[in-house]
Amino acid sequence: MPETFLNNPQTEITDNFSDLINKQFEGMVNAVCWQRNLEGDFEEIVSKLQLKQNITEISADELLALPLSEKGNIAKEIILNDLKLLTDFGASPSLNLLKKYERDDEFDFISTDVYSYHVDRSPVLTDTFLCTYYGSSSDIIANNQVVxxxxxxxxxEKLKSLHSGSDEDFENFLSENFFDLHYQAKPNSIPTNLGTGNLWRLAVDHPQQKVLPCVHRAPVEHEKLRLLIIC
Structure with a gap:
């Protein structure tokens, strides 16, 4: 695991699910990681799943129906257990087979897709959970390394030129169009890659959140598909 992962003051590392969900965000810490080195053949699972669209949600029943080797079955049980842990906790996990996310190319001066550094906003105080089992994984970055x-x-100024309302409504315009959720990395910033197999909990933007929301971005996919849980 890269040194920045272990020494990043933004992150707390744990070795169990209970600590993952119970550790408090405080100070600079807005990401908690259940660090794992998973056994099993996740590539076999990916090879036997059917990609129906760029993002295909895979049900537990579809996973259970796959004919798998011993190592493939080990990987399957890990995924099913993660789904159960998160569901029992009260989250709504989705297992996705992913080719690519939709790109936002409407404007050449700002992007609002998930490949841009961004934070998640929620109407209720909750957290984002994320684990990549196969393929490229996301990055997070410290809040003091972005603007x-x-x-x-x-x-x-370019956003103001798009806004036809009053100056008083401009901030609402930025929020309603999600422009305010996106960030640009400062020169010489160092992102932290979340790695494969690790289950992460990231702070979201909410008025009652005690810390700054975790800034993150999706990886640019290459030829490999990506298998991940997110909620």
């Missing part, structure tokens, strides 16, 4: 895109003068 909110809407605060970059040239971007802000």
């Amino acid at each position: 909110q895109k809407i605060l970059i003068p040239e971007i802000r």
Whole structure:
């Protein structure tokens, strides 16, 4: 595991699910990781699943129906157990087979897709859970290493030119169109890759959240598909 992963003041590391869900976010810490080195053949699972669209949700029944080797079955049981742990906790996990996310190319000066550094916003105080079993994994980055895109003068001026309402409504316009959720990395910033097999809990943007939300981005997929749980 990269040194930045272990020494990152943004993250707390644990070795069990109970600590993952119970550790408090405080100070700079807005990401908790259940660090794991998983056994099993997740590539075999990916090879036997059917990609029906760019993002295909896989049900537990579809997973159970796969004819798998011994190592494939070990991987399957790990995924099913993660789904159960998260569901029992009260989350709504989704197992996705992913080719690519939709790109936002409407404007050439700002992007609002998940490949851009962004935070998640929720109407209730909750957390984002994420685990990549196979394929490229996401990055997180410390809040002091990014700047909110809407605060970059040239971007802000271009957004103002898109806004037809009053100056008082401009901030609402930014929020309603999710422009305020996106960030740009500062020069010489160092992101942390979440790795495969690790189950992460990330802080979201909510008025009652005690810490800054965790800034993260999806990886640019290559030829490999990606298998992940997210909720």
